[in-house]
Amino acid sequence: MIAVSGQRGSAVGGRKARGAWRRGLSLCVLLLLCPVATTAQTPPATPPGSTPQQTASPCDTAKSDKSLSNLAKCAAHLYEKVTSKDGFRLVVGSVAPGSGLAGGVGYGMRHANETWRVNFDSSARISVRKYWEVDANLRLTRSENTFGDDDATGPSGDLKINLYGLVKDMQRLDFFGLGPESSVDNRAVFHYREGVVGADISKPVRRWLDVGGAVEGVFPHIVTISNPTVRSVERVHTEASAPGINTQPAFLHFVAFAGLHSPGQPESRKLVYEFYYHVFQDVQEHLYSFRRFDADLLHKLPFADKNEIRVRGRLSFSETREGQRVPFYLMRTLGGSDIRGEDTLRGFRDYRFRDRDLILLQAEYLRELYGPLDFITFYDTGKVAPSISRFDEGRLRHTYGLGVVFVPRRGENVLLRFYIAFGSGEGSHTFIGGGDLLGGRADRLVR
Amino acid sequence: MAKKIEHLVVLMMENRSFDHALGFLKSSSWPIDGLNGTETNPNTQGVQVRVTPDARYAGDLLADPGHDFISVNEQIFGNSQGTGTGPFMKGFVKSYQSKTGNVTKSHNVMKCFAPGRLPALSTLAREYGVCDRWFSSVPGPTLPNRAFAFGATSLGRVDMNPNYLTLKTIFELLDSNGVASKIYYTDWTIGLAVGYIIQRARKFLFFFDDFIKDCKNNRLPAFSFIEPRFNDFSDRGQFFPASDQHPDHNVFQGEKVIKAVYDALTSNRQTWESTLLVITYDEHGGLYDHVTPPATVNPGDKPPGTTTFNFERLGVRVPAVLVSPFIPRGTIVRKVFDHTSIIATARKLFLRDPDKSFLTERDRRALTFEDSLTLASPRQGKVTIPQPTNAPSNFKAGAKASARAGAQKGRAGATRAAAKKEFEAEIALASTVGAAAGSQDGGLSDFQATMIQHAFVLDTALPSQQQTDTLVSAIRTEQDAAGYLAAIRARIAEERRQGTRGAASSSSSPRASASRKAGRKAAQKAAQKASQKSSRKAGGKAARKSSQKSSQKSSRKSSGRKS
16 A cells, blocks of 8 residues: 655645645556556567577667667566566565555565465565554465356355464654544554564355454564653653553454455456454463454445445454553544555645544445546545544534546556545645556455 | 357467377377477477477476567568478477577477376367367467457557557447347456447456356347456455466466366356357467467558558467367368458358458458357257366476487486386377378378378478478378379489588588487487388288388488588
């Protein structure tokens, strides 16, 4: 997920927005090259006259003859080289919302037999704001090489197993305090590093139902910010206002997953409901164990040929035993994009609201402008709360906005987004972003 | 045509050659132009690598065999220029070695599917119609071939440039004539690169799921083009593997798509009885096929000399299956088709003035296949597609046998020897079946077919410049057979004379020596097999005698050359 956002309303925000535009434009160009990668199964043909072993690379040709077609061939050649699934490749994306553009290298390997396909992917990336991430994933997928009873309605998915490990270092994550009424003026930052090792397994058991589970070891760490000019969380907050600030134990994390959706291929589904049940077990301090239930409900409603309405509801409820607390760095957030890159209250800054529970309702209207380019207008409303019973406290926040999105396929998820959002009372919020441009991460059950 | 066809449905898969997918299904009862089991390609060390029926669904072709324009030239002509007089179709293994960098792995392009491994494709091919002269439109990769399937031209390109914004396609042609058409895709279609289609995306672009529904509700448009999944799809709780059969995607996933399409069409009787389904492949994907692509016409949209390639020859042969209840069981269509035949057929079926409404010269002159529907009334019932047979348990033995290209008896333990024996029996069976094919055409007896087969082995054992490059599978009359045998005799005599003269110099080349050695082994083995086969099949004493004689002759010839 790559996201570049800017907050209007301050000089810094304005600069950010202009920077975002420039970066966004270059990202757009890169993104437009993506179909080339998708389809570039072979190198472009070189003119006859020599054997391939002796053939100069298109870039060698472009050096001597800088015609547009030669430069384009060279670009395509380089693009293919840097996005290869095997061996080393270039990685372009981000580490987390707010990290800015990140780049690095990845390494991939594949192996297959009739039943099992094994993909190993690893990457290391660093962003312009010095956020960094090292990530490795071994994905095993198992194919059923027999016809099933439900094949008449199209092929169904396969068993998937991921074994993974990652370390993420995020230099400056915003923290505005807990609760729905936290103030933007109370902004503090924390330097968060997280290591995760784990495994997940998932399997479509019906054409409308996927199930899965994961086991992880999570190793959080808040790095002390030594710069005295930075308003850091550890300076201005205590354990009472930011649970987990004093100590960050290791967690065992168990996840159960169920996904209900309309049957058929994933690209065409109009209804997708995902449910997760998390158990975070503090294995060191025994102070921060908690359980969380997440639901993510999405409906797509196309109508009148070129129009579509999408409605999405998200719920997250945490539960603790007496004496246990939910550490603030593992809480879900509202505002901009969350740590997983999902849109939340788009008129607010990233991570603007944080607490144990949240509700969020989003409605989008998309209308086709030209081919895969759609106009979008949206409305988001949501709130965080310390418990379900206290959802009536504080204001329900509303934001709205408009922009354009790149939807490469009818009914498909949005690939590239540009929007400007209002209504937060804290300035407008611009956003340009999309999925990982090059060498994206593996799709794990828990992100 | 027995009945007006209202729907033409095309399912285009990826990157498999005819021989690779269907070649080993050749039999006396179904004499397609497939494999005899003796077809070979030399590797870079001069060893002849034989086709084997041991292709796996995945894992053989992790390095994608070359199928760009240059690679295909190498595979067909043995050189990157695409010139020469033959022998043709001998460069597949060498071309693949440039991809794998490994001699043993380079042999994998000669692996073909055993009967029963691709039950959907092969059952439909046997039960309805198969075209054994359907060639990809361009000796090149995916995009130009798919562009030809849509627009009868690749705008003069043979590369993977995805810019087809200006391509005029069959969809546009039909649309301008008020005829409905749809692309049913899964994750991608070349339609997303065509300007006319992008601008009317919601008119033309539908998901594969919609195809299932449209079939069920008898709402198919006149022309449908189905695209499989080209890329693995992985999201949090799910994984959908690519189903396009492109190496090294799991081929059975594509089988599921083929079956799903067939099941969908047969789910509604009205749909089924008014539809002609074509299952084909965009190109051969660098995998072996033994038929030399024929000449064709330039599409005429680019002036001659302005393009890298003149577009006057077709690409390598691909599987093509026609499915309709009006097609008799076991139909074999021998007309030369390429992907523009789809356009030509659609024009003929759905346009009032098809001769005047064409896209390029290529589709104007392309042959059509709607005349394969020869039954007066539709066949009743639906064909049952069986589960696949298990993978041969002796892959390793098979691979080794292939690598040794006609090796003699195994030296390993009893189990390995038994596995190898079983494997070789399978090859022998395939050869037997193949050789018998000729007799079905009324031209050749089993024994004559055996002689041809034997002569072919000798032919391939000759130095490359001496080989006749005869299309053995095309020999169907006694006269052709006699001509071929005479040619081989003459070449052998010539080779013997040259061999005697230049024994000293040629024996100094290790590669030539290896080649001769392999050739000898292959010849001896073929002679043995021919002998066994004639005894078994022809049964006649005379046949046995002749076969033995020819075996001895080949041995003598080999030893003569050795000296």
